[in-house]
Amino acid sequence: MAMESKPSIGRLWCLLFFFFFFFFFSFFRCSSSLPSAHPLRSVVDQINERGPFVGLVMAYSAEADAVESSGWFVPANAQPYVDLYGRRFHIGTIRGVHVVYVMSGQRRLNAGITVQILLDVFSVRGIVHFGTAGSANDSISFGDVSVPKFAAFTGSWTWKKFNSLKGSSNQEISFSEYNVPAEGKNLLSTVEFKPEELYSVGQPMKEVFWLPVNSRWFQIAEKLEVELERCANKTYCLPNTPKVVFGLKASTADVFLDNAAYRKFLFKKFGVSTVDEESAAVIMTAISPAVPVIVFRGVSDLAGGEAHWSSTSLSDLASLNALKVAVKFIEVLGRKEHLLLGKD
Template sequence: MRVVVPRRMWAVHWEVMLVGLMVLVQVERCMQLRATHPMHGVVDSINENGGPYIGLVMAYPTEELALQSSAFFVPSSQIPGLTLLEEGSTLGQWDDRWCRCYLCDDWRANGITVQILLDTFEIKAIVHYGTSGSANDSLNLGDVSIPNYVAFTGSWKWKEFKSAEGILTELKFGAFNLPEKGENLLATIEFTPQQLYSVEKPMEEIFWLPIEPKLFNISTKLQDIQLQQCVNETYCLPEAPKVVYGLRGSTADIYLDNAAYREFLFKEFNVSTVDEESAAIVMTSLSNGVPCIVFRGVSDLAGGDEKLSSTSLSSLAAVNALSVAVDFIGLFGEEAVINDQ
């Protein structure tokens, strides 16, 4: 599957691009680049000869393959690979100006790895794309969501039976008793906000992490982008996928495959997509004062019926999310050129 890149994309100043290519490694392998690291000279050279860059961040092999198989993936002729971490954390360049690194398999470790990316290279903005499950029935398979808020919904605490309601929405287990609703000794769980430490600002507790408004506004110009509809020559989606704006995304360190919980997230939090990375990436970006935007392609209905879950659409969702991200980068580059004039 190849992504067709409009000619106008290549008119953008690609020297401002950096791609952080993320795949899974063990948490204990995550480490910040030391000042004594033997690759420091190479990294300095990359920063001096280009930058500031845009970090393109992804998390799974399917999302990596979408980039590697695309028409705009060109390994560097000068530095095709740069190993920084023990598990082969590779850095390269896009069109002789791009880089990549590895992500860990824990949401907080994901944030650590993005922090390494920000500490190692001169990053102007983070563009994160990937696949997601849908919690919103109005989102179809293959659609690409551009959320304006994401939250980490995997952090919560047990509450005593029949205790008073908390500040945030609670999940009452009794509401899901079968065959009928009723009291449940499991009681409830209360979702908790995260502590955000950002540049030159006091610590604040925050639940909904905002997407950078300037980047989000630029992305609204992508409404007419044509997305891939067919998985192969024999199977196509019934409707052409579309780009959807202004929804909310949820991140947790679980793969959500439960219809009741999916419906709860949509009803109580107005969550439309679920994933395992977005909140960590956005929070790390906010902490460093680096703008960030998220593109999530819908690959499944989280906890969907057997018919939907039996058909793998991850590749198509990854390609569509990448297509939107690439067109966004083109618009972002054009905007930067106009602002610099």
């Protein structure tokens, strides 16, 4: 009898160990980083019990309106939203997948702050970013949706002195090459594009120029089949049905680009196909703690490459098409648990 009691006690201790491990793991996973005295701490903790969530991030009101009017997002009954740090985080589901969506506001600082709040406060397994963009590539046009594999900040420069010698970097733009007339003098000289300092968990700081989306999530997205919308409204339709393109490069800067010469330069020098003001910030914030992230951008303009001004706004169409692809991607994520983790 004495010999039989030992393994029974061992099994009991083993069960107790796993019970306490599961309890503490669940507690820390569902608890937010809000201070214990924060008035919304208990609300957020209750929300996180329904998670983990996919974070859906957009920058413009037109993009948020597309989510609200689509009917694809179903708000939670108990707590449909929570207001934190001036932003409203909407709680609900898309195609059965638990989602928190939020409008970040424009440009990289707003985007980075919003994604950081999502990661710190909510139980988030990954970030899906969608929105509109300008096209810098003549092969993609109005209504098309780009799913980039890389994005870079192209608004961080070292501005060189006039008549300074050209450096070793090929990531430069000389303004004198764009003089009109050609023989005119341009005192703006040259700028050299700078890499970003990426701080990652468990890794030393490194300087990077291209920021990658999650490779596993990108592979999943490549298999998506989505029928995009062709008509901006009842009276204006595009001549061809828009398409989804994969594996291109995106450029992000705190600049709304509406200049044909600079558009051409970005495509020629860096091979970027879309330009926006948030994507690289979203990617960089997510990959720092190794959280899966992916980007979907609908083309709303040609970044100054239009032959003439169009009287028809295509922003709504671009937003809707980008959202359609994002929703389809989220639906696929919901089918298998391991896909939500961004792992092979």
